[in-house]
Every structure is written in structure tokens, then in C-alpha cells.
Amino acid sequence: MPGTSTNDPCSQANPEEALVTNVDIEFFIDFEAKVISSFTALTVKVLSEETANLVLDTRDLDVHACVLVSGSSEEKLEYAVGEKHEALGSSLTISLPGVHKGDEIIVGVHSTTSPSCTAVQFLEPQQTAGGTHPYLFSQCQAIHARSLIPCQDTPGAKMTYAATVWVPSDLTALMSAVPSDTDVRGTQSLRFKERATGTHKAFHFLQKISIPPYLLALAAGLLEARDIGPRSRVWSEPTMVESGAYEFADTEKFLSTGEAIAGEYVWGRYDILLLPPSFPYGGMENPCLTFVTPTLLAGDRSQANVVAHEIAHSWCGNLVTNNTWEHFWLNEGFTVFLERKILGRLHGDPMFHFHALGGLKALADSVKDFGATHPFTALVPELTGGQDPDDAFSSVPYEKGFNFLYYLQTTVGGAEKFEPFFREHIQRYANSTVDSLQFKAFFIEYFKGTKGIEAIDWDAWLYGPGMPPVENQFDGSLMQQADALASTWHLGDVMGIGGGNFEGCSAQDIEGWEGEQVVAFLEKLLELRSMTALHPTTVRRMDDLYKFSASRNSEIRHAWFRLNIKAGCEEVIPHVTKFLVEQGRMKYIRPLYRALFNSQMGRKTALDTFTKHQGIYHPIAQKMVAQDLGLISK
Template structure:
């Protein structure tokens, strides 16, 4: 069966598909570029004589058939027709590689591509020393979601294609390189040196050094991640260390010291953690997100360093609202998104909706059911506000938006796939009998689709088959078209326990009514610090 159509890639992944990747990356901070070599192993799904990869802003100097290094003809096409409309967020240009002979279905081919990135690569953020905490060395980090990997490496830049990768990264000797993979010694599966970049000549390291990485679990291209800077690490558990610049690494280790508890809670709900290590990298302030779920190396914002990890421990250890939710969310991605992946960006709710659901399950395990309900209630409010902002009839408020016109998925991203996706899953849980009936399905779903991609139709088919005998009446009540394809708010209404939110609102009203004019009146009678004793900081922030 042909894979589903992803309109955000120009690659021919339905004909010839990447099955393994190796990258040589030579980071040039003087020019803000990467000199690269990509070794791509591809397998024919149907007879064909070409391999098409996505690129954006890459200059390609040679393409060769490996292992013999036979030169191959290639075309680096014109920018996609959507480029003028999408400007810097365009779909880019297709790299069409002409193979020396037709491939039979099931046959594999290995090609090498020598290339360089552009200084304005949308995936790469080069920072001058003045923009770092230490102020002495430059810094680099990548952000490939959703379709920015093509501006760092030539690849089939679609979540429909998952492949393992290895890499060798060369940086100035004072810096450390990290990737969304497990570090390796030279020659231990990731090769030795950068022969493709150096064109076979033995390069002298001099003031530079090379780091090696292996990611054995198949991942989509948007999860390829790279960082380089003056970095140190601290071990916080047998499988987790925190990385950051030296001046903040101890603060980061303190804040994230209880990460292992989140991992353990995630495994109790979703099954074994398959990635080996779970490390965190605290990035400079210019990192534009709260976190990014790169496998083996979650990127997190330094704004989480609040210094109040013990604030509000009445509902659970480490209960800083931003920290707790971000860590729970990014850990949840280890199963939902990274292990089980949406086949196209139109099905993004299968990534983020599921991740919010698992995130809140983890919070419920650690802080109690009321914490889950509190966050669900706030999420429903956020969804309502987001739908109103975008417009209740807008395509982007559908759980599965139509991206067939070539829209950049970044334009469609909002809270909708997160919160409407969670809302749908919570509805399904209630429909089939509650957590005791739904949580076994969660594990079976994740096991069934592990290492694979799926569409919303695949999810629907699995769910209906799973509950056909267990809850046939429930299955018959689901209006799948309304949930998946209708814009606006969900077609059914969930009910949540909002007692924690109500307590916060009641306290806020007491303070507000004591000083309606805002002139600095005295505090209302009977209030004090004890009013928020045992509250989590998320509840305190809701007042």
C-alpha cells in the first residue's frame, strides 16, 4: 500500500525511501555555515531510477554512488511554486539524483552528497559569544521542526520517513558538540573523521575536534538536532545528565534533579523507554520554545530556571508549574511523536494531542488526579480562546487541517492540535469506561505503532477494532468526521473537576473586591499565607 501523501515534501519517498542516514558536519563559526556530507541509504518501494531529496538554501557540489564514488548526475530544481508566498518558510528546492540504473522493488542504493548550508539556514541559529552566558565562545543550535531539516541536511523531509542515523561533527577544540543521538567513540559505528567533507584527504584536527553519534531508533528528519558550544554536564540519574554552559549548569542540575521520576511515571503508563539516555540541554535565551523533544537530548529554555523547584510541594515534588509541565510534556514525546509518529503534518494532533494526554497522565501520577483535572480544565479554556482567535470556521481549527495547497505547517501550528487532540482522547476515554478501560489501550496502541508512522484513519481503524467487542456501543456513538474534520470547538463537551481552579478564583475574587478601584486598599479580612499552603505554583499563578 502506498504511503499517505504529504504535501510539505517534494521528495519521492513513496517510490524510493531513505532507510539509513550518515552525516559529516564541519561547523564553521567564521562563516556561520556547515560544510556537510550526507551518505543516504535508500530502498526502492517501486521500480525507479531516481532519488529525490528535499533541500532549502543548500549548495550542492557533488553527488556520487557509493562505495565506489562514481559521480552521479543531479538537478537542483527551481524553488517550489509556493516559495514566493511562503518566502523564508518555503518548501525549498528538490534535489533530483539520477541513478545509474533502474532499481527493482526492495533493492537498496547508497549515495553521497557533498553540500554546504546557507548563513541564513532556517534550521540553524549561530550565536556570537556576546549572546552566550559565558561570553567567550560562539554557540550553535538547530531547530528542524517542522520542515527545516532540509536547510541543514539533504533529506526526505517528511515525518512519513523514519530512519536511524549516525554522524561525525567537527567543531573548534574549546567546544562540545551534541546531537539527538548517543555519543560514540571514533570508529564505533559512526565512522572516523570527515572523509566526505575532506574529499578523502586526511585532515589535521589542529584546533578542532570531532564528536561521533549514533541514533539506532528510526526517527523522522525533524528530530535530527545539533548543538555546539562551551558546555559542561552534570549526572542527575543513571540515564540522565543535564548539559549547559558552565556558569549555569549547576542551577540546571538542581532544577531538573527529579527528571527520573517523570521518566518512571511515563514508563508506568506508556511502556519501556527505548532511547537509552534521556539528557537535557539548557540553551541560551534565544531558543524560541519552552522545549523541543529531540530524542536522547531534550532542548529546554533557560526561563525554566526559576530557582523554586520546591515551591508548592503540597501536590508533589518539583512542582514548579512551567518546569513540571515542560519536562512531563517533553518526556511524553519519547512515546508519542518520537516513537509513534504522525505520517504527515496534517495529522499533527497524533503527535501533540497524544503528548498532552500522556503529559497530564504523568502529572496525575505524580501530583494526583486533581492536578490532571486542573490542567485539563485550563487546557479547555485555552482551546476556546485559540479557536476564537483563529476563527471558528477556519481550516486551522480542524483536528486534521487541509494542507494540500502546500502550506508550511508552521503556519498551521497553534494550541488546537494540542488541546483539541487531548479533548478528543479524554472524550474517548470517558466513552469506553474511564481510565481503567482506556489505559491498557494506550499501551497497546503505542506498542502496535512503535517505530512506525500513522494517519488519523489508521488511528480510527485501530481504535474501532480494539473496542469492537469491548465497547461496541461506545464505538457506534463516535462522529469521526465531526471530530477530525469539522472546524471550531469539539462536537461534544467534556466535564472536568475544577475544584483547584475554583479555589484560586475564589481567592482572587476576595482580593479584587477588597480593592475594586485599585487604589491600594488594605488586604481583605482573614487572608494570609496559609490560604495557598499546599498549592502548586500552577494553581497559585491561576489566581
Template structure:
């Protein structure tokens, strides 16, 4: 197995365990301390350990207690950081070494966002959180920053006494006063299940906790904790549905951290502590399917992992597929079908035709990412094309009951491993050996290796979709006179997801003019809607119609939160609108210091800045 995004020599030697000792210093915006790696040789005559790093200040390295030579060589692709080479005594197969690296991070570590207290919800204490996926763990710890290497970890973290530290691990005991630094206390953590480096996570801030069940809780700043506890009350039900599908939950705790608005993703499946965006707080639990997605990652992604980011669909496609299974268990099969159809129409096809193009490398399920930053390839393709492929296979191979039995066996077969697509495919053919003729009739090469629209479309139950199309048709058929006769009831009685779908459908129509958008706002009050998905779809629709009043709403939305799913498309839409382009760029430049580094970098590329 190889990984174009990693310099590590994991074909020769691997990490067996990682022990961290960190001090979080808000004054200089750095984490300092040490990482002790227990490494084990996979072959004979290993004389060096090669790790990934990025802007780390390394002061000393020892191997089995003796000081060792090391060298740092920048990668030709800047985003990939540097190659850290450590000299080892000649080490034979299965022999272990203890490698201790003393270092500190850069204040510009791409995995970290340091927030002044004024940037938090409560404005009481400074805040730090990490985001290591895809290849940002190397900016906070020297590591083999590839999902093909997994290991447990332990950590001792010193932080100021007025804040709380959490990690993607289970806390060990209570915080104790630091013996080394006045005004600090020490938290200890242990992650017993082997994980890839991108799942290492830390948060430090003024946080409080509300239990949701015996093994689930939510953490947030005090001012928003009650809203978060209300929104995520069904977490245990989702977790149990996941267990019914894929077997026991092996991680112990499933806690949720509600982050400040600048968090760049909807959620991040950090083990034991899922990070989520506050844009999920709608007040009516209508956006909590993201929790189902992150729960599904406990099996597909965290337990069975893609071997490198070229095969990301093995993480995300499977997880979207399982997420919708959980939604189906809780809200009915029609809702699973509706969400899958929306995924095809509103996320997969627009990504192919609007974000990329039908011949683009990044519209393949298996992508060539040699010499690039995996963040540049990040999109809805592995999520939606991957999920659609699995739904199509399910329909060809005997339906949900038959395919769910395969999913369970697949997870059991590859648990604790990192795999590539060929390994999954081989197991699929072995498992469904009695249906060889069916499998041979499926164009696997086109699904996996061809760009653009998949060769087959799954069959969807469109009962919930038909209602959306009827409401959409009212607006499409209306003219300047008849638009005044449209009433609010048909739209307002829809389910939350259906309302968003109506707006997404309308955005694709050619005759949605500003007077229609004006009437929609009169009827539905969408400028102030609390559901962020619906507000996002509304903003994009109104920009498409060139409705001038939406400009202030759009700029406020991309400033108030930093979720890339929302921010990047809206900025792209705005700069394509001549009256909005300069204000959009000015807003981004002014707000960039408050954005997460990943988001800021990607939006700057989008805007050509």
C-alpha cells in the first residue's frame, strides 16, 4: 500500500503506539511538548524512521534513550509539509524502538484554530480546536500521516485552569494541578482502539456538559448547552440503530462537541468526541441527520478505513449509505429514499457539472491525487457517487436485507484495518459468489474509474419528491400577475427537508426572476429562517435570480459561520455577480483572520486571491 500524500516509510516500519505530552499556550498560540512513538520494524535492516511533519520546531530526538540524528526536508508540494528522517540503529523485523521527539507547533499550524475570547459564543475564555483531516495532523505531531497506519494513543495535556480540555479519546480520571506550571492543570486521555492520525483531535475552551444517555453527552459553551442538548437528544437512538446494522459500538463513549461557528465542516468523526458545527442548531431537530452520519463513521471510516485519500469513497460513500439506513430506521424508508434522491440531484450532479466538469479527475470514485493537496480534491463526489453505487448494488443483489447482511460481514472482516477498493471488491465477489452473473453485469470500471455521471442511476421511491415538484411547478408556471395568487400553505406544510428541496429545484429553473423571489420572501420569510440548509439554498436561489436584497443576507451568512459546504459555493456565486463581486472579496479579506485556516485557504483559491 502506498500514499501519495505521505513521505513516511510505513512499508518498512510502523507506529505501534503514540504517547503525547502537550502544553497548550494561548499566549504564543503554540502546543509544545513531546511525542513518544513506539515503532516496530516490518522488514529486516531498517536504519531510519521517516515521518511527516509541517512547520514543527523540533529541538531533540532520542531513540531508546540515546540522542539521535534527524533531518527535515521540505516536500516539493508545499501543502504536504516536510519529511522528517530519524536515524535508527539497524533494526530487524518485529523489533521495537522508542522514539522520543521534543518539539513545538507553529502558530500557523494548519490543524489548529486559536480563537480569542471575543470570537467565542460566551466571550469569556480563549478557545482552541483542531481539524486534522485530511493531512493536517503532521502540523501538530510528527507522525505517519496516512490512514493506512493505525495505532492507539495516550495524552497528558496541560491547559490553563479556567478552561477544559477534551480529546478524541476517553478521559482518564479528573484534571489535576500541574507540577510544572502555575495556573495550569493536567488532563489525561487514552484511546485504546487503533486510529489513523487524522482522527487525533483536541479542543480547549470554556465547556460544559449535558448527558444524553449513559454513554452519550454533548459539550458546548454554557450559553448554548441547553439548545445543543435539546437538538441532539436522539443521539442514543441513532447509535443503537447503527449497532443494529453494523454490530457493537467499540469506542466506549459517544460524545458530541458543539464548536464555535468557524468550524469548517458539518461534522468530524473524531472517535469518542464528534465535532459538529453550530449550523446544525435549527431549534426543531431538523438537521441532526449529520449526527447519524458521524455515528456511522464509527464503523465505516474509523473502524474500517480507506488506505489513502484516493479511495476516500470507502469512508464517505459507505458512511452516507449507512447514515441513510439509520435515518430510514428512525423516520421511515420513504425518508431514506427521498434523501438519497436529493443526494443524486442536488449534490452529486451539481458537483459534477458546476464544481468540476464531467471529465475532471476529481469526479472519479478512485482518484489520482499524486502531487496534490487532498483538500483540493475534497467534494461531494466520494460521498454521493459512492453512496449511489452502494444503493445500486443493493438493488441488483437482492435488496436491503441481503445487502445489510453483507455490510455487517464487511465491517467484521476488515475491522481495525485500512483497505483499498480492490480489497473491498474482492470481498464483494467472494461474498456474493452465487450471484456471479449479476456482478459480471455491473460496470465496475465505469463506476470506479470513469469521471462524470455514473453509468447507472439507482431506483428511488419518489413519493415525497412528487409533492416538492408540485410546489415547485406553481412557481415555475407563475407570471408577474399570477404569482400574487400563490399562498404559503402548500410550502409551509412540507417536511423540513422537502422545503429545502423545493428551493434547490427552483434554483435550476431558468425563469425564476427577482419578482418571484420577492414574493417567496413575503410568504415564507426565508431571509430569517433558522434552518441553515434552507437558508443556504434560499441564498443561492436568490443570487441566481439577481435579487438585490439577498446580498446583505448572503454576506452576513458567510461571515457568521465558516462551514465550507455553505461558504465556498456562496462566495463563488457572489463573485460571478457583477454587482456583488467587489463586496464579496472585501468581506472575505476583512473576515479572513477569523476563519479556520483550511476554509480561508480554500476560499482564497476559489476567489483567485
């Protein structure tokens, strides 16, 4: 592929020759036109004597000019925008005048996003919780930063940044950085000040720690904040901010527990932005400002564990970053491992093992969906041929990665031996990147002479498709309670004909259960009845006892709806469609759309609902659901 980076098949940039180490950005947000104008000043370190060009990634960006910045003067530079690739976008090749190895220069790019920019979603007032002001938020993972600014859009090209953001005067801007009262961009004057006079105000930010471009994050809306700890606050629209402050009150516990395992939290602030419902993920680990979905607002803190996962990213992914998307497991597998360590210390080892068993089920589902020999089920998949990393997204890097780390921990003698290595790994690769072979080499170096490591089949774990080559053993005590209750309902209606004997069941069956156990019960029932559905009368009897339809926990609602669809309970259809259009989290909408589409009673509803409401979803979610429904090819 012309212009493709020699190291990252998902980027067309050339960081091996000319590396961007810092960017100073000025954004002007135009909510009416739904575009963002920017001037991006890139500090470039020349790494090769033969370097003649700086090559950046872009996608649907309107590039107006490129300049060489020297103090207050600018010199125009020749540039060319390459042919557009469907997944990778277009390369931006900028000619560099007479540079030599070791030189450091500043290259400026004037650009404007497209209204179809995949990195940002503009919301009309009616799409927000408050309904009175517009809103904007970004989602740059995996390779969408290139549609916001020209950049070296590969995890291996980490950079610091400073930014000024102009937004309408009644709104607040936030970024994945520490806010500043003054403009901290070292080399740039304000270019949009005259345009902003009387209509916009400026917000300033500084990120001193190097981050990969996918962690560049931006949001703007009618926002308020509430402090929830000595270094944390919740930001949200006024109608949700109090609920968010209550729900995430345990954030400092997660932070301090993470520090005890992985080392100092170096980012300063850990704030949370509770986003409008269309945010497509449960959370996004943007440094200093985690983005979370309002589907976490259960009213009882039962879903706040998602924050533990995003906090774990502060060390795994943000501080130590996978070199390319093919090594994504080094991000997510490590994060899940640390997340479960945090939950285990706060709630006991049985909770660690309970989540591990739930993760194994999610992994099995992903392997089944892809097929056991599909290359995307390998820990290190090949993403050659211009593939979009979003297409490979699944639980595989999360759960197969976690299982590999747990297997390594068991092999070397348990947590007391492995946790010091885990911490040393973070310290060794902090502020840099790592690939799977580097991880392997350091592991072997650290545990040299340890009995058993010679038997580790690295190739099978890293490159073999399907389920893990070794089956780990976990404490199933909490999971067994959920499985036992599921078996009771399964056997009571084993033929799916209704009228089963459930006299021994009562509301006390699930009294004292965590929300995750309820979900495990429902998921187990779905597994047991994968071929023959429960009878609708059985499902209704279950709801009479356990009141699942009244739950505010979105995880429970999601599993409950799928069970009802499988059972053919037509009365659930209005509740499912309401859930589908009141939030856009892909974890929920994709399985529910697929379940409706694959059911006799719901296929037309799935197509009609998506066709009518697809505009409320984030562009990434629109694409993935359209593929699920067969409206576009995969």
C-alpha cells in the first residue's frame, strides 16, 4: 500500500523518519456547520538523514495550508493529499526544506473537519439530557484522530500536547488534559480570536505526559462539575451531574488501590465526564478525563466497576502503550488484569474469580461469532491489507489477554511472584510503547531460572486462533449460585412448553446478589436455552418474582430483553425499542438489534427502528449496526 508505515499497517505516516513529539492545537468549534477549524503546530524530530517529507494521516480533512513555523514567521510548504483509502483515509505528505538528522522543526497545518468526521459527534439540543444546548464529543480510538487533526495516527507515535478550544460563550470545553487559566501553547498566537469575538470563549489545556493520538479527546456542552475526591470530579449536564457524583463516589478507592498494585498515578487529575446517551462505549480512558456512558447510572453504584477498568488504563495503555493495534492485548488484557486485581482487593478474591469466569463466557461468545479459526481470535492478529482495527474489535484482546496473564502468574508461582513483575513492567515501559516480543523477552529475563517457564507455548498463546491453549482454573463459588438458579428454571421448563413447577422459587433467590450475579444468571439461561427457548409464561413468572422489568441496571435490562426476545414475548418489543433509542452503547444495541433481526417477530422492528433512528448513534455505532443488519457489507 503506497505510503504505509513500515511498522504499523493501520497508518500511512512515517514516524520512523520524522517523529511528531508534540502538538499545539487551536480549535474553533462551529456547531451550526458541524465542523471544527484548527491550526495544528507539530513539533517534528528528524530521525533520518534521508528524510525529505513529513507524512501524516488524515481522513476527510480539508487541508488549507502547510507552513514551516519559526518564531513569529511562517514559510509556506508544498504538500500533497494522497488518494483516499476506505479505512485508512488519505496521507498528507509535506515537503521539508533541507533538514538533517537530529533537527527539530515546527510544521503547521490549517485544516477543517468534514461534517462526516468519524472522530466527533455533534448533537442537537434534543439529543442531550437537558434538551436546551448543543453538544459535541470525540471518540478517536482506534484510528479516528486523523479525521480530527492531521497526525501520525499510530499508537507508536506518542506525543505531548497543548490546546486552546473556542466554544460558544454559554458552553464549556473539556479535553484529555489538565485545564489551564492561560494559553500554554508555547509557540502559537491565537488565530481565531477575531472570529470568536463576542460569540465564543477560549479554554486552555496542557498534557505534559506523552500519549498516543487515539487518546486525544474533546468535548463541549452545557456542563457542570461536582467534586468526588481529592483529585477527581464528575462533569456532566446539569440534569445528570448529581446522579453521576453519587454513582462514582468510590473513584478514589479505585485509584488508591490501583496505585498500590501498579505504582504512582502520574496524571494529576482523574475526572469523569458523564456523556449524553449516544456515546458508543461503556467508557473511554482518555487521560485526566475518562468518558463514561449514562447507562452506568443504576442508582445503586452497581455498575461503577466500569470506572475501575478505565482507571486501570492509566497504567495499561495510557502510560505503557501497545506499539501497534496488532498488539492491542497489551493494552486491554493488562487493563482487565489490573481491574480485577483492584476489585479483588476491594471485594475479595471470589469477586476476582467471578469476573474471570464471566469474561471466559464473553470470550467464548466472541470466538463463536468469528469462528474458532478466524485470525481475529488470535491475541496478535494480522491487520495487513488496509483493515480497520474497529472491525477486529471484540472481547478477545481483553479476555484472552487476561487469561494469558493469569496463566503466566500461575506458572511462576502466584500473585506474590507475578505482581512485582507486573509493576516492574509498568515502570520499564512507562511513557513509551511495547510489543508482544518485547513483553516476552522481558518476562523471560525477569523470571530466568524459574521452574516451568520453559514449557510456556508462546506461539500458541500469541498467534494461535480460538480459545486459550490452556484452561485456567477459577473459584466458581459466586458463579455457581447463578448457574444453579438458572438450572432450576431451565429444568422446570425443559421442553419450552410452559406450566413448569417453580413453586420452590421466590424473590429471596436473588436477595443480596450483586448485579453481575443477576446478569450471570440470565446469561446462563440464554446459554442453556440456546436451542429451545423458554416458554413465554415461564419468563412472565420469572418477572413476577424477580421484577427484572423494573430494574434500572442496564446490564440486567440488556440480558433480560434478550431472554424475552428469545422466548418470543412480543410485549417486550416496545421496551426494547425504547432502550435502543434512549442510548447508543454498542455493547447493548448491537446484540439487541441482532436478536430482533434474527427473530421472526422482530426483524421488521429492527430494520424500521434503525432506519428511523440511526442518526442518534455515533458514526462508529452506525457502521457496526448496519453491518449486523446486512445493510452494508462487512
